[in-house]
Amino acid sequence: MSMNTDLRPQYKQLVEKLKTELSGNKQRLRVKKNTISNLFRYEGRQQTEARIIDLSQFNKPLYLDPEKQTLEVMGLSTYESIVDFTLPQGFLPLITPELKHITVGGATVGIGIETNSYKFGFVHDGLLEADVLLPDGHVVTAKPTGDYSDLFYGLPNSYGTLGYILRAKIQLMPAKPYVHLVTQRFNDTKSFLAAMKQAVSNPKLDYIESMIYGKDELYLTLCNQTDKAPKLTSVYGETIFYREISKPGELWLPTHDYMFRYDPEWFWAIPETPFYAKWRKYSPKSLRRSSFYHRYNKWQEAMTNALPFMKGADDGLEHLIQDWEVPWKQAQGLLDHALANLDLNSKPIMAAPIKTPAKATGYPMLADELYFNLGSYNFVKRQPGQEAFGSTKLMDAYTFEHDGIKMLYSSTFLSEKEFDRIYNGKALQRLQHKYDPLGLLPSLYEKVVKAH
Secondary structure: OOOOOOOHHHHHHHHHHHHHHHOOOOOOEEEEOOOOOOOEOOOOOOOOOOEEEEOOOOOOEEEEEOOOOEEEEEOOOEHHHHHHHHHHHOEEEOOOOOOOOOEHHHHHHOOOOOOOHHHHOOHHHHEEEEEEEOOOOOEEEEOOOOOOHHHHHHOOOOOOOOOEEEEEEEEEEEOOOEEEEEEEEEOOHHHHHHHHHHHHOOOOOOEEEEEEEEOOEEEEEEEEEEOOOOOOOOOOOOOOHHHHOOOOEEEEEEHHHHHOOOOOOOOOOOOOOHHHHHHHHHOOOOOOOHHHHHHHHHHHHHHHHHOHHHOOOOOOEEEEEEEEEEEHHHHHHHHHHHHHHOEOOOOOEEEEEEOOOOOOOOOOOOOOOOEEEEEEEEEEEOOOOOOOOHHHHHHHHHHHHOOOEEOOOEOOOOOHHHHHHHOOHHHHHHHHHHHOOOOOOOOHHHHHOOOO
C-alpha cells in the first residue's frame, strides 16, 4: 500500500453496503473474520445460533495525518498491518500489542497493554473516535463528547457486546528506527519493585519490562528508542527474545522487531527442544509467528480430543494465561503471593507499571494512579489435591481482595453478582439496553464467563 493512499472513500462504500445488508436486523449476530481469536478459554464453549456477518474486508489502514499524528484504520486491521503502514512514515500507535495478529478493534474492546502503558495507558486510551456497528444495523460514530460519548467510554472491555468497531481513529507518536534495551538482575522483589517504580519517573525511558523466575531471580529491562545502533540482534533465526532479556546486558533491536518481539515464540510457548531449535534456525518468517502456532495448537487439541489414548499426556499441568492489575501499594503483596504459590515450571512471569486516565466504564481503575500489572502466559504445575484451574482462582481471589482487577481475555470464575460489582455491571446493563434493546448480543458476563 502506498504511503499516500487514502482508502476512506472505499471504506464508506463498504459501510453503506453493510448497513443495507443489516437494516432492521432482529437476529442474534456473530462476526466472521479472517484473523484468529485472542480469547483463551481453558474449556470449550458452545455457541448459540446466530446470523453471521462477514467483516473480513474491514482490515486495512485508511489514512495517516502526519500533522495531527493520527491514523484512521478499519477495525479488523492487525497491528502488523498498522505498523507496516505507519513506521515507514515515522510513527507508531501509542500502544502496540506485541502479537502481530491482534486487531485494533479487538485490542480496543478488549484491554490492550504494553511496556509503555505507564506513559500512555491501555490501547483504548489512544482512541479518538470509532464507527460502531450496532446489532440492529445502524452505524454510529462514538467520540469522547456528543451523543454517543457513553458508548465511546463503554467500548473498552465490552468484547463486542455493544457492537463492532468498523473504523477507529487513533493517536500516533513519533518513532525512531531502533530500540536500545538494558537488563539488570535483582535478587529480591523489594529492590526489583523499587527500581521499576523509579524507572517510571525517568523521562529518557520509553519502555519498561521484566522477566521474573522466582523470588531471587528477577530481571528488569529498561528501553529507549534511538537513532543509532552499534550492532543489531534479530528476534528470528535461533534467537529467543525472552532468553536474551533473562540475563544482564544490553542489545539493540530494529523498532519493528521490538514491537513484535514476542510474536516469533508466542512469548515462550514454543518448546525448547532440538527439533524446535532447527525450526527456529531454518523456518521462514512467514511461519515464525503467533498466528501459525495458534492454528497448530488448535489442530493438536482437536487431535487429542479425537484420539482417547492421547488424553492425559499433560496431566499435572494447567493453563495460567492471565493479566492482573493492582494499585502499586499492593504490588509487593501480589508478586510475593504469586511466587510463593505458583510452580512456574521453569518459565517466567512478566510485570510492568501502568497508569490510565481510567474513564472506561467496564474496566474501572483509579484515574492517573500507578498500577502494577502481572502477566502469566504459562502452563503451571498443579499442586496435589488442587481443584481444576486452582492457580487462576488463587491469583484472581488475591487480586480482587486487594482492590485489583484482571483482563477478561481468558477464563474467569466469578458469580454474576461479584462480576457486576468489580466490572461496573449496572452501568454496562444500561448501555446494553440502550444500544441493543432487542438483546441481539450477549451480555459481558455471558460472553466472558458463562458457557453459551
